Structure formats: structure tokens, C-alpha cells
Amino acid sequence: MNLMKHLILIPILSMLAGCVSLRIPQLPPVDAAINASTDPINKQRWLLTYNDQKYIFVPQKTERGIEFIGFGGQLIWFDGERVSQMYRLGQSPFVHSWKRLEIKGDKRSYQVYEGLRRLYNESCIVQKLSKTHLREDCSATGYSRFDSVREVTFDQESWPRKLTWTHPATGWEITLDRQADEN
Numbered sequence: 001m002n003l004m005k006h007l008i009l010i011p012i013l014s015m016l017a018g019c020v021s022l023r024i025p026q027l028p029p030v031d032a033a034i035n036a037s038t039d040p041i042n043k044q045r046w047l048l049t050y051n052d053q054k055y056i057f058v059p060q061k062t063e064r065g066i067e068f069i070g071f072g073g074q075l076i077w078f079d080g081e082r083v084s085q086m087y088r089l090g091q092s093p094f095v096h097s098w099k100r101l102e103i104k105g106d107k108r109s110y111q112v113y114e115g116l117r118r119l120y121n122e123s124c125i126v127q128k129l130s131k132t133h134l135r136e137d138c139s140a141t142g143y144s145r146f147d148s149v150r151e152v153t154f155d156q157e158s159w160p161r162k163l164t165w166t167h168p169a170t171g172w173e174i175t176l177d178r179q180a181d182e183n
Contacts, residue, residue, distance in 0.1 A: 045179045048076075050090055051172050066160070068176065076176065081134065082150055083165050089174070096168050098122070108136070112168045119168055122148070132156070 046057040046068060057068040057076065065084070068076040075087040085097040094115045101109045101121075110122045124138035136150040148166035155161045163176040 046176050047179055048074075048089075048174065048176045050167070050174045051170070053090070057176065078160060078163060081152065082136065083163060083176075089167065090170070092169065094169075098168075110138075112140075114169055124150075132161075 044059055046059060048055040048057055048068075048070065055070050055072060055074060057070045057074070060067045060069060062077075064077055065079040066077070068078065070076075070088075073088050075085075076083055076089075077085040082098070084100075085095060087095045089096070092114075095113075097113045098110045099113065101111060106126045108124045108126060110124065112119045112122055120140040122138045123141055124136040127135045127137070129135055132154040134152045134154075137147070138150065139147045148168075148171075150165040151163070152160055153162040161178050165174050166172070167174055
């Protein structure tokens with residue numbers, strides 16, 4: 001009977017061994033340390049300012065764009081033109097996201113979510129202020145609380161240098177600024 005237990009446990013344990021992974025996306029600083037990248041972007045430090053609070057973030061390139069990882073477990077996703085999602089900013093435990101609905105020339109529309117709950121729709125007009133400066137002026141439709149502005153400033157290599165946007169639930173401005181590169 002004891003031999004039978006071992007014969008059953010060995011295949012089960014060997015199958016479970018394949019389920020172990022070292023990716024720890026819930027703990028971004030630990031994940032970044034374990035899965036270190038040689039990409040120079042990961043040596044950058046960004047300073048986020050929100051409601052008179054300051055946080056340090058580290059960027060990481062992903063298939064979705066650039067993921068900014070805060071050392072307090074915060075996450076911000078930048079899709080190349082705008083912040084498309086953020087998580088755990090301030091005291092909020094929610095994921096806030098902007099789902100793009102339509103693009104017509106310089107006009108864009110989005111649905112704005114807090115978790116799974118849709119907060120409101122946004123209508124935006126995009127302005128390219130210069131080769132390195134993009135701005136969206138947005139107004140909420142439906143459940144209207146405030147107008148918002150999103151701005152992105154790029155460096156000469158088309159990498160983001162500064163991101164500014166409005167928190168969808170509080171209306172407070174958020175700024176994410178690239179600091180001097182570490183050597």
C-alpha cells in the first residue's frame with residue numbers, strides 16, 4: 001500500500017513542478033530584481049507627483065508599451081501616446097483604464113473605467129503642439145464631473161520625457177517626469 005502511494009505521488013509532484021514560475025507581477029520590485037533586463041530604459045528613474053505626494057517609478061518595455069513600476073506596488077501603462085491604465089495610485093485599490101472607442105482625425109473617444117465599473121465616456125481633441133509635444137483636451141460625457149487634459153512630451157529620440165494626465169476619479173493632476181539617467 002505504501003508503494004502504491006509513492007507511485008501515485010511521483011507523477012503528480014512531477015507535473016506540479018512544471019507549474020512553478022519566478023514571475024511575480026504582484027510584487028513589481030521583486031519581479032524586476034529577479035527578471036533583470038539589460039535594456040538601458042530600465043536604469044531610468046521617473047518621479048510621479050500626485051496630490052502633493054511623490055513616488056519613484058522604473059520603466060520596463062512590454063508588448064503593451066511602457067509599464068512604469070512603482071516601489072509601492074503601483075503600475076502605470078503608457079501605450080506610446082497616452083496613459084491607458086493605472087493601478088494603486090494614491091489610496092485607490094482600483095485599476096483605472098481608458099478604453100479607446102473611436103479615432104476620427106484629431107478626435108478620439110474613450111470609455112473610462114474604475115475596476116469593472118464604467119465611470120464615464122470622454123471625447124478628446126488631439127493637438128500636436130510640436131514635434132515633441134502632444135496634448136489631448138477631453139471632456140466627460142454622460143456622467144460628467146470635470147474636463148481633463150493629457151500631455152506627453154518626448155525627447156529627440158521619440159521616448160517619453162514627461163507625462164501629465166488627470167485622475168479619472170478625483171480630477172487631480174498626475175505628472176510622471178523622467179529624472180536624469182543613472183550611470
